[in-house]
Amino acid sequence: MPLCTLHLVALDPAHSNAQQSFLSALKSAKLSPLVLSRVIRWIILPSTFSTEHLLARNIHWDFLIILPGTDALAASLQPLILHTWRITAGVPSRLTQDFAAKNHKMLQPEPGSVPQLNNDALEAKQTTSSAQNLELSAELKDWIRTFSTADAPEAKGAVSMFNLLSFRPDMKSSYLEYGKAFASSIGSSHGGNAKIVGGVTHVNGTARAKEAQDGVGWDEIALAHYPSILHFADMLADKEYQDVNHKYRVPALRDTAILMTSEMGLEGWGEGGKAKL
Known part of the structure; x- marks a missing residue:
């Protein structure tokens, strides 16, 4: 099973035009990411694992980069980086094979291929007090309302949710039931x-067996695509989704974290032109 490493990068704000400088340096390093996306915001914060690395000092993450293999980022990039964190996972070859072509179709879908949004306006959707159980909180709904009306490529285009997952003992099978339902209906119906x-x-380069003593630590990663942030909101507000979420997903997880990212506006970063940041 091919190994891929997911890098979170926080840039040093002392550098002028830090994001564009980093993209130029990434291109010069001749790296070929499977995914290069800009981090938008946390959806769910980790509560137990890696909090000192992911949340300490109120870190603002700038980019998520997914590279084949296990190497750290090139040394030439380090002067631009304030903080970095990485996690390596074995990804089935059926997912990585022809990934660029499949990903392009998701980012630039053909007309009529994207599920229609729910007829209920965002304003009408019921909310909860917190998004930690992957529900539509009042705060998240307010933020989505503002974000989705902005004049930026990611406001209307595809988004990807980077998931970190830690399972309770003997509960992975429950999460797999959630995954099956996500793929067949409750997720796919919303794109x-x-x-x-x-x-x-x-x-962070340490083998999980050592880092996660007694089976405690992150077990899986996932990057989930949605045609837009409004499709994601539609899913969270869907009763059928929440029934499955609370039956299978929530009980299975000891800890989880979700970061919203976007590849929109970065498609041309390696083609000689400037990315639209």
């Missing part, structure tokens, strides 16, 4: 697609 899924082997 959801788990485009990268893998079992964790290393965290």
Whole structure:
């Protein structure tokens, strides 16, 4: 099973035009990411694992980069980086094969191929007090309302949710039931697609067996695609989705984290032109 490493990068704000400088340096390093996306915001915060690396000092993450293999980022990029965190996973070859072509179709879908949004306006959707159980909280709904009306490529285009997953003992089978339902109905009906899924082997370069003593630590990663943030909101507000979420997903997880990212506006970063940031 091919190994892929997911890198979170926080840039040093002391550098002028830090994001564009980093993209130029990434191109010069001749790296070929499966995914290069800009981090937008946390949807769910980790509560137990890797919090000192992911949340300490109120880190603002700039990019998510998914590279084949296990190497750290090139040394030439380090002067631009303030913080970085990486996690390596074995990803089935059926997912990585022809990934660029499949990913392009998701980012630039053919007319009529994207599920229609729910007829209920965002304003009418019921909310909860927190998004930690992958529900539509009042705060998240307010943020989506503002974000989706902005004049930016990611406001109307596809988004990807980077998931970190830690399972309770003997509860992975419950999460697999959620995954089956996500792929067949509750996610796919809203355009959801788990485009990268893998079992964790290393965290920050340390083998999981050592980092996660007694089976405690991150077990899997997933990158889930949605045609837009409004499709994601539709899913969270869907009663059928929440019935399955609370029956299978929530009880299965000891800890989880979700970061919203977007590849929109970055498609041309390696083709000689400037990415639209």
